[in-house]
Amino acid sequence: MPRRRSARSFLWVVPVVWTVGLGLWGLSRQDSVWRDEAATWQVARRSSGAIGHMLEHVDAVHGLYYLLMHALFGWFGSGTTTLRxxxxxxxAVAAACVTHLGRRLSGAWAGPAGGLALGLLPAVQFYLQEGRPYALVTAGAGVATVLLVTALQGRAGRRQWAGYAVAVAVCGLLNWLSLLMLAAHLVTLVWVRASRAVLVRWAVASALAVAAVLPLILFSLGQAEQVSWIPPLTWHMLIGPGVLVAIGALGCLVDRPRAGRLSASAVGLPLLAVPQLLLAGVSLVKPLFLDRYVLFSMLGLALLIGSALGAAVRALRPRLPRASALLVPVAVAVALAALLPQSLAKRSPASRVDDVLAVAADVRRMKQDGDAVVFVPAARRDTALVSPDAFAGVRDIALAQGPVESGTLKGEEAPPARIRSAMLAQRRILLVTDAAAVARPVSARRDEVKSAVLKRYFTEVTDIQVRGRRVTVYERKPSR
Structure with a gap:
C-alpha cells in the first residue's frame, strides 16, 4: 500500500515537472522580446505610482499583472527569465489542476495523461513562455474548476467557496473576459443536476467575484479603443477553435457522458466550448476574438484528452496489462515527436511578429554622436523604452512628453509642424519602424509628416531589417 501511494504521488508530480521543463526549454527565445512583452517590460520598470498614473489612461485591464511584474522586477531584476x-x-499549476481533475473524475491514468497533454497543446506552448497574464489566468481557472468539482462531490465548505470566489475574481482582474468561465461552470452544474444548495452557493460566490471585477470592467470600457485593431470575426477564424472542440467532443464520447453524472465530459466539454462560443458571439458586436483571451479553455481539452487515454488504458489492461502501462508514455512521446517542429518554431524569434531587442542592437551599432531618431508608428518607441542604453546619445526629436510623465505606453509626440521643423534641423536621422513584410500603411498625420520629410529632404544610406523590425539611417540631402 505505501508503495502504491508513492507511485501515485510520483504520477501526480510528473506533469508539473514536465510543464516546467517545456517552459524552461528555450525560455529566452534567443534573447528576443516582442512588442506585447515589451509593454510588460517597460511598464514593470516604472514606479508603482507611475503605473497607477498610466492605468488611468491606458491598459487598465492589465493593471494587476503590471503591478505583479513590477514587484518581481524589483526583487529579481529585469530580464527574459523574470519576464516569462x-x-x-x-x-505548471494549471497542469497540476488538470491532473487532479482527471484522477478524480476519470481514474488514475487520466490525470497524468491530461496534465502531460496540456503542456503539449500548441496554444499552451506559445503562451507558456509569454510575458503576459494569460497563463496566470489559466492557472486561476484551473484552481476555480478544482474547487467547483470539490463542491459537486460534496466536500466543499465555506472556505472552498470563498476560495472559488477569490480565484475567479483574480482571473477577472487579470483579464475580465476570463469571467466567461462562469458560464462554462454553470453548464456543468446544470449537466450534473447540482443540488439547489450548490447552485445557490455557486451563484453567491460568482456574484461576489463579478462584483469585485465590475469596477475594472466599467472603467476599462472607456479604453476600448486599445483593441480597435482586432479584426471582425470571420468563418476562417473559427476553423481552429472548431477543430479543437471537435477533438474534445471525440474525447467526450469515449467518456460516455450521462446527464446527472459528474464526469470529465461534464467538466471539460463546457470549459472547452462555452467560452469560445460566447466570445465568438460577443465578437459579432465588438471584435474581440483572440485565442489568448480564452486560453483557459485548453484546460477542458487537456482534461478530455486525458480522459480518453485513461479509458484506453482501462480497455487494454485486461488483455495486455504490461502494454497498458506503456500506453500513456508512448502516446506522449509520439505527440512530442509529431509536434517537435512546431515546438521548435514557437521557441524561435520568428514565432512572434517582431523583436524589439534585435533592432536596439542595430541602433547601438549604427548610431553616431548627434544623431536623431524617429519612430513610425510611435508605438515602435518601445524598443528605446526597453533598451534605453542602446539609444544613449540619440535624440528622440518627435517626443514632446515621455511615457511616464504622460501616463501612456509610448509617450506623447509633438504636433506635426513641430516634428517637421525638428527633422529639418538634423543632419542624420535614424528611422525605427516595422519590417516591410509586416508594416501597415501609414495613417496617422504625424507619421505621414515623418515619412514625407525623410523622402523629400533626406537620402537613405543604410537599411537593416531584422526579426520584424527595421532601422534605416538617413542623411540630409545637400541644399541646392
Missing part, C-alpha cells in the same frame, strides 16, 4: 518564468510556473 511566472507564466511557466502558472502553467
Amino acid at each position: 518564468l511566472p507564466s511557466v510556473l502558472a502553467m
Whole structure:
C-alpha cells in the first residue's frame, strides 16, 4: 500500500515537472522580446505610482499583472527569465489542476495523461513562455474548476467557496473576459443536476467575484479603443477553435457522458466550448476574438484528452496489462515527436511578429554622436523604452512628453509642424519602424509628416531589417 501511494504521488508530480521543463526549454527565445512583452517590460520598470498614473489612461485591464511584474522586477531584476518564468510556473499549476481533475473524475491514468497533454497543446506552448497574464489566468481557472468539482462531490465548505470566489475574481482582474468561465461552470452544474444548495452557493460566490471585477470592467470600457485593431470575426477564424472542440467532443464520447453524472465530459466539454462560443458571439458586436483571451479553455481539452487515454488504458489492461502501462508514455512521446517542429518554431524569434531587442542592437551599432531618431508608428518607441542604453546619445526629436510623465505606453509626440521643423534641423536621422513584410500603411498625420520629410529632404544610406523590425539611417540631402 505505501508503495502504491508513492507511485501515485510520483504520477501526480510528473506533469508539473514536465510543464516546467517545456517552459524552461528555450525560455529566452534567443534573447528576443516582442512588442506585447515589451509593454510588460517597460511598464514593470516604472514606479508603482507611475503605473497607477498610466492605468488611468491606458491598459487598465492589465493593471494587476503590471503591478505583479513590477514587484518581481524589483526583487529579481529585469530580464527574459523574470519576464516569462511566472507564466511557466502558472502553467505548471494549471497542469497540476488538470491532473487532479482527471484522477478524480476519470481514474488514475487520466490525470497524468491530461496534465502531460496540456503542456503539449500548441496554444499552451506559445503562451507558456509569454510575458503576459494569460497563463496566470489559466492557472486561476484551473484552481476555480478544482474547487467547483470539490463542491459537486460534496466536500466543499465555506472556505472552498470563498476560495472559488477569490480565484475567479483574480482571473477577472487579470483579464475580465476570463469571467466567461462562469458560464462554462454553470453548464456543468446544470449537466450534473447540482443540488439547489450548490447552485445557490455557486451563484453567491460568482456574484461576489463579478462584483469585485465590475469596477475594472466599467472603467476599462472607456479604453476600448486599445483593441480597435482586432479584426471582425470571420468563418476562417473559427476553423481552429472548431477543430479543437471537435477533438474534445471525440474525447467526450469515449467518456460516455450521462446527464446527472459528474464526469470529465461534464467538466471539460463546457470549459472547452462555452467560452469560445460566447466570445465568438460577443465578437459579432465588438471584435474581440483572440485565442489568448480564452486560453483557459485548453484546460477542458487537456482534461478530455486525458480522459480518453485513461479509458484506453482501462480497455487494454485486461488483455495486455504490461502494454497498458506503456500506453500513456508512448502516446506522449509520439505527440512530442509529431509536434517537435512546431515546438521548435514557437521557441524561435520568428514565432512572434517582431523583436524589439534585435533592432536596439542595430541602433547601438549604427548610431553616431548627434544623431536623431524617429519612430513610425510611435508605438515602435518601445524598443528605446526597453533598451534605453542602446539609444544613449540619440535624440528622440518627435517626443514632446515621455511615457511616464504622460501616463501612456509610448509617450506623447509633438504636433506635426513641430516634428517637421525638428527633422529639418538634423543632419542624420535614424528611422525605427516595422519590417516591410509586416508594416501597415501609414495613417496617422504625424507619421505621414515623418515619412514625407525623410523622402523629400533626406537620402537613405543604410537599411537593416531584422526579426520584424527595421532601422534605416538617413542623411540630409545637400541644399541646392
